[in-house]
Structure formats: C-alpha cells, structure tokens
Amino acid sequence: MTEKNRPQLYGLVKTGTKAENKQIGRISLWRQNPLPNRNQPPYTGNVQIDGKKYYVAVWQNGDVPQ
Numbered sequence: 001m002t003e004k005n006r007p008q009l010y011g012l013v014k015t016g017t018k019a020e021n022k023q024i025g026r027i028s029l030w031r032q033n034p035l036p037n038r039n040q041p042p043y044t045g046n047v048q049i050d051g052k053k054y055y056v057a058v059w060q061n062g063d064v065p066q
Contacts (some may be wrong), residue, residue, distance in 0.1 A: 013049055025049035029058060 013025035027047045033042035041057035049052075 007045060009043070009053070014034075015049060029056070 002066050007028035008031045009027075009029040011027040011029075012023050014023050016022045024055055025048050027045065029039060029045035032040060032042055032044055034042055041065040043058040045056050045058070046053050047056055
C-alpha cells in the first residue's frame with residue numbers, strides 16, 4: 001500500500017467492561033476533499049467487525065446533513 005492510500009485515522013472497536021476490554025474490530029478513515037455546497041463527508045472509511053466490513057461516513061459536529 002502506498003503512503004497516499006494510507007488512512008489518516010485508525011481505531012479499534014472494543015466491547016465489554018474496562019476489565020474485559022475485548023477487541024472485536026477496527027476502523028480506518030480517509031480524509032476527503034468535499035466539493036463546495038455539497039453535504040459530502042470530510043471523512044470516509046470502513047469498520048471491520050467480526051470479519052464483516054461496513055462503509056462509514058463521518059462529519060464533524062454540526063456539519064451532518066439533515
């Protein structure tokens with residue numbers, strides 16, 4: 001994978017109490033260049049939970065389209 005395609009943000013999906021803290025998945029987000037006057041998300045990516053991938057779109061607080 002090239003540097004250009006690497007996600008800007010990574011994360012883990014965890015469940016359980018703080019003592020259990022079981023990892024069930026991962027999240028990766030890429031910064032987008034939204035077009036002006038569009039409700040495009042600034043970040044898109046995927047979440048992988050228990051082997052299944054889900055597409056995600058992320059807006060900053062107050063920017064989510066109605």
